[in-house]
Amino acid sequence: MKNLQQFEIKNMIQFRKNRFGLDQILVNNEFADAVIYLYGGNLTHYQPKGERPVIFGGRGCEMHPDKTLHAGIPICWPWFGPHPTDAARPQHGFARNREWKVENTAQLSGGETEIVLGLSEDKGTLELFEHPFELQLRFIIGRTLRIELETHNTDTTPFSITEALHSYFYLSDIDHATVYGLEDTPFADLADGSRIKQESDPLRIDRVINHVYEPTDKQCEIVDNGFGRVIRIDKEGSNATTVWNPGGDNGLHDLPADLYRKFVCVETCNARNDIITLQPGTSHRIIQEISVLDNISK
Numbered sequence: 001m002k003n004l005q006q007f008e009i010k011n012m013i014q015f016r017k018n019r020f021g022l023d024q025i026l027v028n029n030e031f032a033d034a035v036i037y038l039y040g041g042n043l044t045h046y047q048p049k050g051e052r053p054v055i056f057g058g059r060g061c062e063m064h065p066d067k068t069l070h071a072g073i074p075i076c077w078p079w080f081g082p083h084p085t086d087a088a089r090p091q092h093g094f095a096r097n098r099e100w101k102v103e104n105t106a107q108l109s110g111g112e113t114e115i116v117l118g119l120s121e122d123k124g125t126l127e128l129f130e131h132p133f134e135l136q137l138r139f140i141i142g143r144t145l146r147i148e149l150e151t152h153n154t155d156t157t158p159f160s161i162t163e164a165l166h167s168y169f170y171l172s173d174i175d176h177a178t179v180y181g182l183e184d185t186p187f188a189d190l191a192d193g194s195r196i197k198q199e200s201d202p203l204r205i206d207r208v209i210n211h212v213y214e215p216t217d218k219q220c221e222i223v224d225n226g227f228g229r230v231i232r233i234d235k236e237g238s239n240a241t242t243v244w245n246p247g248g249d250n251g252l253h254d255l256p257a258d259l260y261r262k263f264v265c266v267e268t269c270n271a272r273n274d275i276i277t278l279q280p281g282t283s284h285r286i287i288q289e290i291s292v293l294d295n296i297s298k
Contacts, residue, residue, distance in 0.1 A: 011028070013027055019062065023039070032048045033046075034141045040063060041100040044057055046145050056071050056072075056168035069254065071254070076267075077149070077163045078133075079092070080162040090128070093129075112141060113142070118134065134151075135150065136150045146290075147288045151276070151285075153280055163269060166265060167267055168265050172225075172262075176224055180220065182203060187213040188211070191210040207247065210244050219232060225295060231292055232291045233268065233288060236286070248260060
């Protein structure tokens with residue numbers, strides 16, 4: 001890996017290691033602060049100036065090389081959820097458990113910060129996904145947070161993927177939050193045997209939620225009356241949206257007690273029937289843009 005210091009920008013980007021030796025990118029510009037780990041390409045913090053954090057950071061929120069972090073924006077690739085034919089392969093693929101490399105950093109003309117990370121095949125990935133590939137993960141950190149994940153097929157044969165930007169959004173409390181934008185959209189309820197359902201009302205987080213909505217390319221909004229704000233999620237390249245909250249007594253090592261009440265995942269994804277097949281030499285890009293608005297009564 002190249003010397004990371006060459007990618008630092010004075011008073012904007014610096015690198016440091018966490019207590020487990022994993023590299024972090026610290027971003028501080030006129031619009032926002034952010035933290036991105038090279039391990040997993042996980043953005044674990046985004047906070048516009050003068051606002052509360054937008055991304056849920058869990059308790060401590062430190063990446064560990066041997067433990068899954070239920071926080072930030074994990075990258076699910078090249079499959080979402082369990083592997084379609086081999087349950088022994090890692091949940092949500094391997095991109096969230098690999099070391100990404102820094103390809104570029106820049107200050108854009110409007111003052112935003114751009115971070116570009118890359119990942120490609122190695123011996124370990126080829127044992128799990130038998131294809132060469134190139135991934136590029138781009139973050140643009142400003143008044144909004146834009147994330148782009150581009151897959152390029154460098155193989156000589158086609159391959160298919162599912163994927164997700166598994167975004168955890170920080171809430172005042174699930175009782176105060178409602179998700180809009182998925183009304184009247186069919187969904188597979190993975191908490192109820194994958195039964196196909198449909199609801200006409202906006203979604204309240206009042207039970208274990210594990211819904212995959214499709215087809216949908218719609219914008220979603222999380223209205224949080226406790227914090228008095230709206231988190232807006234726009235997307236491209238995705239025709240499915242997953243909403244997840246595990247509820248209490250979930251057994252997850254980093255979500256003890258009532259911490260589950262402080263987030264909801266609204267995930268821009270290609271999942272279930274929204275499978276992406278890439279011919280050799282072609283690419284697919286999934287995009288998510290997150291913005292924060294004052295609460296407008298709904």
